[in-house]
Amino acid sequence: xxxxxxxxxxxxxxxxxxxxxTMLAGARELSPAxxxxxxAVLLGHNAKDLAKDFAADQVxxxxxxxxxxFTSDAYQLALADLIGKDQPRAILFGNTxxxxxxxxxxxxxxxLPLVNSCRSFTSNAKFxxxxxGGKIMAEGELPSxxxxxxxxxxxxxxxxxxxxxxxxxxxxxxxxxEALRVTLSKxxxxxxxxxxxxxEPLLIAVGRGIQNQDNIELADAxxxxxxxxxxxSRPVIDQGWLxxxxxxxxxxxxxxxxxxxxxxxxxxxxxVEAITQSGTIIAVNxxxxxxxxxxxKYGVQMDLFELVEVLTGQLKAKV
Amino acid sequence: xxxVVLIKLVPDLVEELTIxxxxxxxxxxxxxxxxxxxxxxxLEQGILLKERHGGTxxxxxxxxxxxxxxxxxxxAKDADRLIKVKGDFTMAxxxxxxxxxxxIIKDLQADLILTGVQxxxxxxxxxxxLLAECLQLPYVGYVSGVAVNDGKSxxxxxxxxxxxxxxxxxxxxxxGIQAAEQPPRYVAVSKVRQAMKTSSIEELDAxxxxxxxxxxxxxxxxxEAAAHAEMIEGSPEEVSAKLVGLFKELGVL
Ligand SMILES: Cc1cc2nc3c(=O)[nH]c(=O)nc-3n(C[C@H](O)[C@H](O)[C@H](O)COP(=O)(O)OP(=O)(O)OC[C@H]3O[C@@H](n4cnc5c(N)ncnc54)[C@H](O)[C@@H]3O)c2cc1C
Ligand SMILES: Nc1ncnc2c1ncn2[C@@H]1O[C@H](COP(=O)(O)O)[C@@H](O)[C@H]1O
Numbered sequence: 001x002x003x004x005x006x007x008x009x010x011x012x013x014x015x016x017x018x019x020x021x022t023m024l025a026g027a028r029e030l031s032p033a034x035x036x037x038x039x040a041v042l043l044g045h046n047a048k049d050l051a052k053d054f055a056a057d058q059v060x061x062x063x064x065x066x067x068x069x070f071t072s073d074a075y076q077l078a079l080a081d082l083i084g085k086d087q088p089r090a091i092l093f094g095n096t097x098x099x100x101x102x103x104x105x106x107x108x109x110x111x112l113p114l115v116n117s118c119r120s121f122t123s124n125a126k127f128x129x130x131x132x133g134g135k136i137m138a139e140g141e142l143p144s145x146x147x148x149x150x151x152x153x154x155x156x157x158x159x160x161x162x163x164x165x166x167x168x169x170x171x172x173x174x175x176x177x178e179a180l181r182v183t184l185s186k187x188x189x190x191x192x193x194x195x196x197x198x199x200e201p202l203l204i205a206v207g208r209g210i211q212n213q214d215n216i217e218l219a220d221a222x223x224x225x226x227x228x229x230x231x232x233s234r235p236v237i238d239q240g241w242l243x244x245x246x247x248x249x250x251x252x253x254x255x256x257x258x259x260x261x262x263x264x265x266x267x268x269x270x271x272v273e274a275i276t277q278s279g280t281i282i283a284v285n286x287x288x289x290x291x292x293x294x295x296x297k298y299g300v301q302m303d304l305f306e307l308v309e310v311l312t313g314q315l316k317a318k319v
Numbered sequence: 320x321x322x323v324v325l326i327k328l329v330p331d332l333v334e335e336l337t338i339x340x341x342x343x344x345x346x347x348x349x350x351x352x353x354x355x356x357x358x359x360x361x362l363e364q365g366i367l368l369k370e371r372h373g374g375t376x377x378x379x380x381x382x383x384x385x386x387x388x389x390x391x392x393x394x395a396k397d398a399d400r401l402i403k404v405k406g407d408f409t410m411a412x413x414x415x416x417x418x419x420x421x422x423i424i425k426d427l428q429a430d431l432i433l434t435g436v437q438x439x440x441x442x443x444x445x446x447x448x449l450l451a452e453c454l455q456l457p458y459v460g461y462v463s464g465v466a467v468n469d470g471k472s473x474x475x476x477x478x479x480x481x482x483x484x485x486x487x488x489x490x491x492x493x494x495g496i497q498a499a500e501q502p503p504r505y506v507a508v509s510k511v512r513q514a515m516k517t518s519s520i521e522e523l524d525a526x527x528x529x530x531x532x533x534x535x536x537x538x539x540x541x542x543e544a545a546a547h548a549e550m551i552e553g554s555p556e557e558v559s560a561k562l563v564g565l566f567k568e569l570g571v572l
Pocket of ligand 2: 466475483500501
């Protein structure tokens with residue numbers, strides 16, 4: 001048993017994900033109160049080099065061919081073994097396509113309590129989680145003696161989890177990874193896109209408030225009049241109204257335009273995490289309490305359908 | 320093929336959320352319970368697989384206000400069996416839900432158990448992976464495509480930026496569905512009404528709702544925004560004129 005804070009590093013095809021650094025930053029906040037070290041746990045194959053810039057006191061490296069790429073089964077087995085042996089104070093996972101496949105399973109398997117969607121820790125070792133689409137925060141004592149935690153971005157900047165000094169690395173034993181029920185066949189690259197929304201200076205973003213496919217034309221017309229590019233939140237993409245390459249958010253692209261003009265988007269955390277690097281966010285929404293207004297610089301509380309054609313008309317007249 | 324779709328009902332976020340007098344939970348007295356958005360995708364994926372491969376779709380939902388609507392709507396979409404799990408689920412967490420559902424699902428001889436990838440009130444983890452472990456089955460989440468052949472499933476798992484991983488998963492398995500291969504179908508109210516007459520809901524008792532595995536909440540609060548947007552007021556014409564000025568100022572016009 002130890003008071004160490006373990007951080008399960010997420011990486012994909014040789015690239016460490018930002019959430020890993022965010023979690024290292026969170027662990028650094030938590031470790032003084034816990035009285036232990038920050039330990040980065042890296043699972044991979046010939047992947048030691050990935051640990052170079054971790055802001056950790058130590059790296060535990062688990063090397064195995066079956067860990068070369070993420071699969072839920074192999075990660076679960078390897079981590080169940082490690083956590084069972086070491087019993088650290090807490091283990092942090094990303095609330096992501098990787099971490100979410102593992103943390104809940106380990107909670108049941110090991111009988112350890114789980115805190116989901118943690119955004120930050122307080123200096124006296126409380127967790128603060130973000131639920132209900134960002135509308136509710138839940139705070140509590142980090143459960144003892146060993147807590148599993150999944151983390152969402154927003155509470156710490158990834159840069160806080162990067163270091164110029166390389167941390168010491170120790171190899172850790174990997175249990176037998178046999179009879180795996182999940183195997184990776186291949187990666188499928190994103191469809192090639194006509195535009196790269198992550199590089200566009202002006203984005204016209206539409207959300208569920210646009211109501212139907214035909215109305216996408218209204219956004220197109222506005223984008224044309226001002227010289228911007230249309231992008232969207234997940235519900236619009238899932239309906240097939242725009243191609244996946246236009247998706248902004250956790251499962252889509254991170255964007256950083258000069259201006260992000262959002263219409264009919266509520267501002268759910270999975271959307272917001274990808275637009276905070278924007279220069280100026282302007283939001284149009286009928287709901288004065290929409291969370292998007294908390295991160296937008298300018299807001300318009302109005303039915304987008306009352307505004308969009310008038311605005312397009314005025315822009316056309318100007319240009 | 321036996322496909323089981325697990326539905327989790329959640330408080331509708333469109334309604335005002337209030338914190339109860341204890342300060343550590345939501346006041347759910349007047350909550351409107353709706354189907355978790357991603358569970359709707361799980362149901363759609365289940366129906367699509369049934370259309371492709373035959374078999375049955377069984378839908379399991381907890382006994383909360385609105386469960387009957389959700390179940391009959393599923394029947395109208397061609398689900399075969401409707402099961403309502405009785406018990407006080409109002410404050411039940413996902414650990415409790417998973418344990419109760421696993422006891423019931425064990426008897427259904429499912430090949431494939433589909434559930435939404437997550438719900439907005441998953442404070443103690445998501446129902447899908449918790450259930451998978453109760454049933455000792457594999458789990459993969461963030462799934463947006465499922466094909467079944469030769470006793471295996473081939474799934475597509477989403478990573479950020481539109482990258483997909485194709486994975487083989489042994490059956491039976493639990494999958495957390497992020498998006499069905501096509502948008503959830505719409506059924507007319509008349510079809511739902513018809514389903515109410517022609518199909519029936521089986522009621523099964525939940526074993527005890529054991530919540531172990533969650534952290535205790537000290538308090539809940541509504542986040543105080545660090546800032547709020549400067550609101551632009553006026554008629555559509557006035558607002559447009561101000562926006563045009565703003566676009567110029569910001570150098571995008
Ligand atoms: C694992 C995971 C990954 C996800 N990844 C992403 C992602 O990459 N990107 C993403 O966007 N989402 C993602 N989501 C979904 C996310 O949780 C939200 O469901 C989604 O962002 C909501 O989209 P929205 O704001 O368009 O819709 P809603 O939340 O339904 O909001 C619609 C808004 O439109 C407003 N509105 C309605 N009518 C009008 C009108 N006439 N005029 C003006 N305003 C109007 C409403 O007031 C409301 O605020 C993900 C979810 C999960 C679980
Ligand atoms: N082998 C597969 N595994 C998982 N999903 C698939 C597979 N093949 C097709 N799909 C899904 O079926 C839909 C149609 O795919 P396609 O036939 O490739 O156009 C897509 O949305 C995919 O997600």
